[in-house]
């Protein structure tokens with residue numbers, strides 16, 4: 005069993021190493037952080053959705069934006085579409101599970117917002133439908149995916165595809181990138197001298 009643990013850990017590290025080696029991923033992460041910071045500074049918001057472990061990621065990431073990650077600063081506008089059990093059960097029960105996120109985007113999404121869709125397969129129907137809805141409204145679309153990017157690729161302005169087909173390893177890399185994404189947005193929004201004088205640059 006100890007061998008299994010070590011093999012799994014080595015596989016986790018190898019996936020992160022592959023992400024590190026792919027400079028396009030780092031470049032894209034900077035681009036989406038800039039896009040998101042600019043959207044937030046102009047009064048728009050980040051919407052985040054995912055299923056299962058990725059639903060937990062959506063909530064985790066949004067908590068960092070609303071509360072803090074690396075510094076005490078003003079709250080940043082972000083909403084997880086995975087948390088309101090009344091909306092989730094009503095949308096699922098009345099219209100079907102595929103409508104879980106698209107209905108919420110229709111309700112609260114506005115042109116100029118940013119939608120982050122997290123899906124390891126890239127194929128979850130409720131995620132694909134939500135991306136369609138976001139595109140219809142004029143919301144910028146970002147994907148965090150794996151495998152080959154799946155059906156969500158053509159619907160994403162940016163899609164970060166983790167070079168792995170193993171769900172848990174993809175998720176681990178997603179979480180690492182989500183933290184860096186939030187850190188970059190903090191830097192773009194509040195400046196580099198974070199610890200000394202946190203303030204919103206646009207105010």
Ligand SMILES: O=C(CO)[C@@H](O)[C@H](O)[C@H](O)[C@H](O)COP(=O)(O)O
Nearest residue numbers: 055056057058123124125126128172
């Ligand atoms: O956390 C895990 C596996 O590590 C699971 O809960 C996983 O997130 C679920 O099977 C999801 O439904 C997978 O959906 P997706 O990532 O393909 O969109």
Ligand SMILES: [Zn+2]
Nearest residue numbers: 056057172175
């Ligand atoms: Zn999991």
